[in-house]
Amino acid sequence: MKSLIFLFLVFPFGALATTTSYLQVSANQFRAEVDDATAAANSSMARPEYHGEWIKMVPGTSPALPVSMKLDASVELPDTALITGFVCYIQDNDAVVNIDATSQAVLRVRHPSTGVTSVIAQALIGRPGPGIVAVNANTIRTTVDVSTAIYDVELTWVQSVLPATLTDLQFRGCRVQYDL
Numbered sequence: 001m002k003s004l005i006f007l008f009l010v011f012p013f014g015a016l017a018t019t020t021s022y023l024q025v026s027a028n029q030f031r032a033e034v035d036d037a038t039a040a041a042n043s044s045m046a047r048p049e050y051h052g053e054w055i056k057m058v059p060g061t062s063p064a065l066p067v068s069m070k071l072d073a074s075v076e077l078p079d080t081a082l083i084t085g086f087v088c089y090i091q092d093n094d095a096v097v098n099i100d101a102t103s104q105a106v107l108r109v110r111h112p113s114t115g116v117t118s119v120i121a122q123a124l125i126g127r128p129g130p131g132i133v134a135v136n137a138n139t140i141r142t143t144v145d146v147s148t149a150i151y152d153v154e155l156t157w158v159q160s161v162l163p164a165t166l167t168d169l170q171f172r173g174c175r176v177q178y179d180l
Helices: 036-041
Strands: 020-026 046-051 054-059 067-075 082-092 104-111 116-124 131-136 150-159 169-179
Touching: 020 067, 036 046, 046 067, 054 067, 054 150, 082 104, 082 116, 104 169, 116 131, 150 169
Parallel strands: none
Antiparallel strands: 020 169, 046 054, 054 169, 067 150, 082 131, 082 169, 104 116, 104 150
16 A cells, blocks of 8 residues: 655745845946036036947046036836845056046935935945956845835946046946845
């Protein structure tokens, strides 16, 4: 006579394993907060120039230093995901000039109903090269709620000194790490 054995695994509520995933926010997803005409008319503003996987800063024709630009990219994460990390990528091929220390990329959550915006992570991208550099941010672990909030990344890029070749300093995008 054959006997059947049933094995039941019981997990307490919430004890199921989580999966870590990543959302890549490419440089081409970022859009300037001001249009090209406004940037061209203001000597302290710059505009982005897109090159496939990276962008560079293009100052006006007679820039007053420092020059800066702000870019935004929306971030669509799964509802109830837990944000656990944020990394930005820059490339610095200039031997002398670096992206200014005040430059940063900020992962934000905005609540349209209240007008409140909070910072989840801040990556200070102004650091010396050479090569492609991954800048990790201290991240406030945040649970995504798509019913009440909007998520985005704001890039603030400042240059007090311009490199001899503008393509030497590049922003290559960000990555958001989350658990489900």
